[in-house]
Amino acid sequence: MAYLKDVADIVMGQSPSGDRCYVTKRGLPLLNGPTEFGSHHPIPTQWTDDPKRQATQGDLLFCVRGSTTGRMNWADQDYAIGRGLAAIRHQSGEKFQPWIRGIIEAQLSGLLNAATGSTFPNVSKDQLHNLEVPDHSPFEQEEIASILGALDNKIELNRQTAATLEEMARALYRSWFVDFDPVKAKAEGLAPAFMDEATAALFPDRFGEGGLPEGWTAGTLGDLIEFNPRERITKGADVPYLDMKALPTSGMIADPAYQRTFTSGTKFREGDTLLARITPCLENGKTAMVDDLLGAEVGWGSTEFIVMRSKPGVPSALPYCVARDPDFRDEAIATMNGSSGRQRADAKSISQLKCAVPPVMVLTSFGQQTAPMIARIHAFGRENQTLAALRDTLLPKLMSGELRVGEAREQIEEVA
Template sequence: MARLSDFADIIMGQSPSGVRCYSVEKGLPLLNGPTEFRSNHPLPAQWTDDPKRIACAGDLLFCVRGSTTGRMNWADQDYAIGRGLAAIRHRSGSIFQAWIRGVIEIRLPDLLISATGSTFPNVSKDQLYSLDVPDHSLNEQREIAAILGVLDEKIEVNRKASTTLEEMARALYRSWFVDFDPVWAKLEGRRPAHMNAATAALFSDSFNDTGLPLLWRDGVLADLIEFNPKERLAKGASAPYFDMKALPTSGMTADAPILREFASGTKFRAMDTLLARITPCLENGKTAMIDNLGEHDVAWGSTEFIVMRAKEGTPASLPYCVARDQAFRKEAIATMTGSSGRQRADSERISGMAAAIPDPAILTAFGDATMPMIFKIHQFGRESRSLASLRDTLLPRLMSGELRVGEARELVDEVA
């Protein structure tokens, strides 16, 4: 049996001096751990002009400390890495990187068992280097990496397309309901951008005394959104369950639910928006619009979810766009009460937040414009979950030699 040290180089992170770390772009982006990780590539929040260890574009970023040991991301550029991370690269080039990741995924349970630490695990360079890896030839490694890479790339393409569509929907929400761009355009004698004549005609060309567009009224979010709607679910009934980990910090697609007997918790349906209300999940952005349920299914989850459901006449896209809006989240965070380590946002105070209420025809037009985007995002999410499931199925069989590369390629070609 070969070892990871036979094929890979590992660079253990080292943190720069705190006085050489910045919250603005100065030097290299700095990664300290999985707080910067996203679904595929990290999103840096710090920079340093005194990097001690550097991960290069294409490296596998691996968390080596704490409760998140084992989480991985790909480096999409050069990064300075702190002591919570290691950068792992195949000596024969980037085309083998997907094989490296697959090997580590297979061996991760054993690695975590061997990790040291009284409270949280810590993985050393020697432990990583000593990982047993399949005795594949370089050609076999390349072929396996290509198969895994096709699946990973398709999932990433879906993620990027979903991100673009979501950004469009959220930008439209802010333009129409917060900044009132169509009204300002007509007031200034311009045609509203990216809008047909019929939709533009729904907007007035002036504002009333309260600063709202003419014919709009002052209201609250509860006029448009039902918060924590009542649902029936018998105790002990088996129903789809979503835990807090299922909600993403960005994007609207939650992980697939698991079936669990209902005990107590928040209940919701497909197309509801879930907003995490507890520290630090609200600050981190944990939110989702639930899509992977049947039309009549009632699901349940954490009591720390706030359910936001579109009222009649309001499109389901609007509660989600509200929940992702930065101004809304800032106000929601301000409603938090409780001890410093366990604060919760107040759903009643959130439901009473001020909202501009338009003519119903504008809500309908917003739905016509955004709901096709939402349905496409949900389609991408379902496809990506299927691809990820296929990858999880193929990976151990490829690594063990149970499944031949040619057979795996045929399966992948059918779906990707």
Template sequence: MANEWLTVRVEDIAEKIAMGPFGSNIKVETFVEKGVPVISGAHLRGVRLEDGDFNFVTGEHAEKMKNSNVFRGDVIFTHAGNIGQVAYIPSNSQYERYVISQRQFYLRCDLAKADPAFVSYFFHSAEGQHKLLANASQTGVPSIARPSSYLKTIELSLPRLTEQRAIAHILGTLDDKIELNRKQNETLEAIARALFKAWFVDFEPVRAKLEGRWQHGQSPPGLPAQIYDIFPNRLVKSELGEIPEGWEGVSASRLIEFNPSEPLRKETEAPYLEMAALPTSGSWPEPPILRPFGSGMRFRNGDTLLARITPCLENGKTAFVQCLPDNTVGWGSTEYIVMRPKPPVPPEFGYLLARDATFREQAIRSMTGTSGRQRVQADSVATFKLAAPRHEAVWDAFSRVVGPIFISIKDNAETIATLAKLRDTLLPKLISGELRVLDAERILGA
């Protein structure tokens, strides 16, 4: 039972607690192409360190900051800025050694007493977050006062080490499933964007025919012959450069309706997507919340939301709306541009265009306004020029190829939401001892 657990202070289970380096020790001039990776807040978004793109310092420079070097099993905290971030470095991390940044500090557990994954999950619970942030100041840059000495005083309840590991394993299994679905969605999106670029930017099927890469009845890998056959076999000159024969250069407004009108009465409760809900990569936003309509952009499933204000536009905030109940109007920030493709252009095309690098570059160049509040107008992005097929067969074929991809993305995203809800339900109960490991295993096995 939970009353068998020991109440300890963090200092009782710590082998070491240490701060990150002084700011002058890590700056742009110290970065190199390869070396020891530097952890930033972007790597601390979950319970485990998220490997990915890093800045690096040389091994020699890392040695000068030896006290700020971290290894597998260490638990990293953010003490300034995005406070509340906690993640441990798992045993399968991409690198064996890292350097933390100046806004971070770390706990190295005594592995005979505490499991790092369990400790990390504790600090992700409501109780752990409350205790961690109890000594925080929100004046100016949010920060935790005296972070390393304060961390030592925080109390938590610990079961036996074997039970700590079992609890971390249950929660970790759910996180593994969530991560698997996230990676699948990243792959699916990459496929969809590659198809968009191949068909509508590089005209790869046409170039393949032009260069005679495939004989009659054959087609490139992944492109069925009946779809390959609908593409012309010549490129012709146009104001956009060479485009497929039979296609035309058009403005985006010819294919897409920008900021379409939708009825929604004041004070009507409807799904609301705030700017913070839009992803900087990927198409799936955070779940909408019901809120009485005041003023804002209205949209439906199949629409694309493009953030038009700095720095959200530059950061990539964009979403393909698939998360609303059927036949429902949602609403959100006035700083969205809503893009709705006109039939026969498939809905997914609008999102893929909004993610296109050249389209985004024009949008960013077209921003106007005072510093810090610059935004692009819908009329500016509507003038973006692109090549478009005249025949519906190409649009129908593209819809048949990318439509199932975005259905899979939706299915995976909904699975992620279900798994995350289950994890968040089990987390406080397991960490507190209210729910025992065997009971949790029965729930997961049901």
């Protein structure tokens, strides 16, 4: 019987002294735990010139302490690692790393159950060392790593592409409806950047009363967006459901809906934007645009959602871009009331926040330019859900030897 210690080196983190940690880029980037984890690689917020333990580029970063024990990321550079992390690397090189991750994922539930500390779980170096390793030859290890790595990389590439598309849509919203960049350019006698003549013609070349573009009106978000629209679901019916944890802190893709018997809750349709209204979810950015309700017209979810739906003539991208805009979020947070530990934003107050209301043709053009972006983002999200489910299916079978590499590649080709 072989163990993880026989094929991998494990470095347990050790935190540097507090006076040697900095928020400026001085020394090595420091990771204390999954707070800095991204979808694939960390995003450091601290640095230290006194690293006690280090992860090297390509290492698997594994959280060993607290409620997030078991979360993983890949090191895209060298890092100093604190007590909350371990760095794990295959002794034969980086190309085997996805196989190492597969070993850990296949045994993760047992590892977490064995973690010491009822309120503060802790995975020890010995526990990691003694994870059983399948009897795979180096060739099989590399082949399995290649399959798992390819799936992970495809999922990450889709995520990055979707993030870029979303950034473009949000930047367009900000430019047109908040900063009024096309109007400012035309007022200076310039052609608006990255805009064709037909679109540019929709914008005036001067500002009018109240500093708004000429022809635009002063209004509220309620003029453009319907908040918590009324829907009807029969009590006791099985209906697609989304809970709070399904909403991401960044990106518009929620976890898949699942059927649940309706009791009472917030109701929504595909294309609606869901905004978490409760502390700390609003501050953390939990938001999504509803995509797939399993063929149903109406779904339901947490009472802590605020539903934002485009009014007629308003593209569905606009409520989402509003919900993700930092100025809006600050104003939404300012509407929160209740006890300090359970504050909620108020939908009615949010609907009354001031905004510039553009002519219909400007809204139409915004919809025409953002609709293909939104469609592609949702397509990437659905593909990633399929790929993740396939990976979850293949992983235990590959590790146990139930499924051979060639058969796994055939299954992937059927999905691709």
